[in-house]
Structure formats: C-alpha cells, structure tokens
Amino acid sequence: MLARVTAALLVLTALVPALAQYQPTWESLDSRPLPEWYDAAKVGIFIHWGVFSVPSFGSEWFWKHWRGDQTDKYVQFMEQNYRPGFTYADFAPDFTAEFYDPAQWADLFQKSGAKYVVLTSKHHEGFTLWPSKYSWNWNALDVGPKRDLLGDLATAIRNRTDLHFGLYHSLYEWFNPLYLNDRAANRSDFVTGKTIPELHELVETYRPDVIWSDGDWDDTPEYWTSKEFLAWLYNDSPVRDSVVTNDRWGQGTMCQHGGFLTCSDHYNPGHLLERKWENAFTLDRVSWGFRREMRLEDVHPIEEVLGELAETVSCGGNVLINVGPTRDGRIVPVFEERLTQLGEWLGVNGAAIYGSRPWTVQNDTLQGDVWYTQRAGDVYAIALSWPAGGQLRLGSAPQQLTSCQLLGHGPVPCQDGVVEFPDLTEVTGRWAWVVRFSAPQSDNRVSYEVPEKSMGEEKVETPSVVSL
Secondary structure: OHHHHHHHHHHHHHHHHHHOOOOOOHHHHOOOOOOHHHHHHOEEEEEOOOHHHOOOOOOOOHHHHHHHOOOHHHHHHHHHHOOOOOOHHHHHHHOOOOOOOHHHHHHHHHHOOOOEEEEEEEOOOOOEOOOOOOOOOOEOOOOOOOOOHHHHHHHHHHHHOOOEEEEEEEOOOOOOHHHHHHHHHOOOHHHHHHHHHHHHHHHHHHOOOEEEEEOOOOOOHHHHOHHHHHHHHHHOOOOOOOOEEOOOOOOOOOOOOOOOEOOOOOOOOOOOOOOOEEEEEEOEOOOOOOOOOOOHHHEOOHHHHHHHHHHHHHOOEEEEEEEOOOOOOOOOHHHHHHHHHHHHHHHHHHHHOOOOEOOOOOEOOOOOOEEEEEEOOEEEEEEOOOOHHHEEEOOOOOOOOOEEEEOOOEEOOEEOOEEEOOOHHHOOOOOOEEEEEEOOOOOOOOEEEOOOOOOOOOOOOOOOEEEO
C-alpha cells in the first residue's frame, strides 16, 4: 500500500509543472518561460498580404491614408486611376492570388534558412486570409481568391519544411462599425463578438506557434481582454506548450509585457536587454506590403540584411524579415533573391547564429562592424566587411581561445587579437565573414545541427547542418 501511495505522489509531482496555471495578471503571465525553440531559431520570415496588395501603392496602410487621414498622394492616386465612388471593398475581387503556390513559398522559406514564419492572418483592414465565420463576406474564401490562403500555407509549411508556423493578428480594425461604436459608446461588443472569437478560431483551427498581436494601441488591455486570452492560451489552448507571443496587447504593454519584446517596428537597440526581443524589419525600406512603385534602391542589399542579423543576434534578439507578396500571389524576384542569399550565408555561417547566445562583449572595441556570439564554448566574430590588408585586428578577441577558423575556409593564424585572412578567392562566401575562436584542443571540423521540429514526409534542402 505504501509503495502505491509513493508511486502516486511521484506521478503527481511530475505533473505539477504541466498543471501550473497562469493567472490573468501581467505578473503571472510574464513569468511564463518562452518555449526554447524560439530563442534557438533566431531567424523568421514575416509576410504582409491582404486587400492592400491590390492597390499596392504607398503602404499597407492605404485605406487609412486614403479615407481616414485623406493624405494627398493617396487621394490623388485614387482620383487619377479609379472611377468616382470607388470603395476600398471594390479592391477585394481583384485580390485573386492566381499564382499563389504555397509549396513554392514554403520551399523558398526553407531555403532562406529561416526557422519560423509569421503570416498576417488579418491586418487593420479587417480582411481575413482564412474563412472566418466572424468576418462574413470580408474573407479570402467569400471574395477574391475564393480559398483558404492561410490554411494552404500552414499545410505546406508543415508538410515540406521544419519551420514553425505563426500568425499575425490585428486586434482593431480601422473602419469596422462595431469597433467605431465601441469607442463612441464605451462598449466592448467588437471585442466579445469579433476579436477574441477570431483569436480562438485561429488557435483552435490552425494551431500557430507564434501569435504576433498588433493594432492594440488605441485601447487598454482591459478593453481587449488580453490578459484573459493569454491565460487561456498558456493554460488550456492546444498550443500551450509551444506558442510564443509578442508585447502588443493594449496601451502600456509594448516593451513591457507579453512574451518576447518588439518595442517598435524595426526595433534594434544595439545592446543587450534583460528579456528576449525581436527585430521585425522589411526588405522594402518603405512598406511592409508590396508596392508597385518600389525601386531597387528601396530594397535592402544583402549586406545590410546580414548587418541587421549579426547585430540583433549578438544582442540577444531574433530577426523577423518581412516580404510583401503581390495581389496575384507572387514573391517578387528581388525579395526571392534576398532570401536565397540569406540562406546561402546561413549555410556557411549558421553555427554563429542558430542556438547561439550573447557573449560578454557584443560589438568589438576596435572594429565597429564586428559583432560577437557564442555557442558550445566557442566565440564567433562576425565581420561585416573584409579586413584591409587581410588582417582583422580585434580589440575584444577572447584571450583564452587561441585556435581560429574562418568559416567557409578553414584554420587561419591568429594571435593577440590579429586574425590573418586568406585570399578572398579561397573563401566560400561573398558577404560577412565569421571567425570561430576555440580552445586549442577543439576539433577543427564539426557539424552543428540546427534544432528542428517534426514535419511531413516531403522535404526540401535546407542549411540545417553547418560544416565548420
């Protein structure tokens, strides 16, 4: 009898962590540890897609700038190109997505070396990319593409890649009558009848590993019932063990509460933070959504993308790199090229990124374009430019680690913070070069396995194993 009681107590003890309940308070919710996959992943892809992809002019805030703010260039664009009386809803039938190939998107994201993807399930315009029963006739199945754009991508990601699938969701909608009435009459019908039911529908139907909230700033967390939703998400939802969330859950929450911090768009503090954070930035310097007037000089070159990646990861953050597809479902070649280049670089240098942690120094004291990371006892120096004269002189090189290797090449001489580089023609890699500092007894050639998740039978090539 005593043995049975002891065994039962052991079982109950083992279950205590699983039974832990988070309360709808920030103190309790903020105490939840982030699932480990997120910090190890480091690199994600953001996708801004919606009805705003039809006018594809200015930015994804087209409707607000045209009808709300009545910004001159948007008003003039409409007067010059569309008939009188044209409404924003009239754009929706032209959101056709006839060239949308979720498998091709999934393969591209895998090839990029990213480890998670976040799709705009609904932006501030209110149009849902899934057949939501809370968005009648303003969703991708009822009008426009006539298909579940979100569901098709979720399936492709899970069947063809090792990426985690996540969703962006806007709490508010610019011109939804329910929301406008709530604000005018101090009610909450929009939240109880639309926002929160939508979030539950998304989680229960598509089981995302990321909930990237936005559109929260006009109202308090109490209005949005954010704390109650997060308590359900962390305690009882089907993704309670894997889901991560951001910090946009109502006035006063950004950079303070939630899961990882975003603090602002394009956030890159350049120093360590006490909490995990994310740098969400766009390949197009001007807009998150696709713009037909975009020029080549508007697009970040790969050197700048890798600079953002190196600085962000060195300071403990993740990058979420945004692309805006076209109304017909294409990721334009210049964005495809940047993501392919990113994957090429990570295939050589991913050991300095995936699963790494900040070192004691982030930015070198002599070379301002050198950033450090560490992993498994090794220190990595990411040099964003090729050193003049073939010598990289570092002010913060680790003194105890005297064996040096240039990733994509092999062992290189190093002493007293000076690393001798070979001829550039002998190196695999065209941008941002990485030196690994190891203890002398370290094996000079190892493989680093990037953490993966379970996936379907189909798989495309990915830079998941990095030979050093």
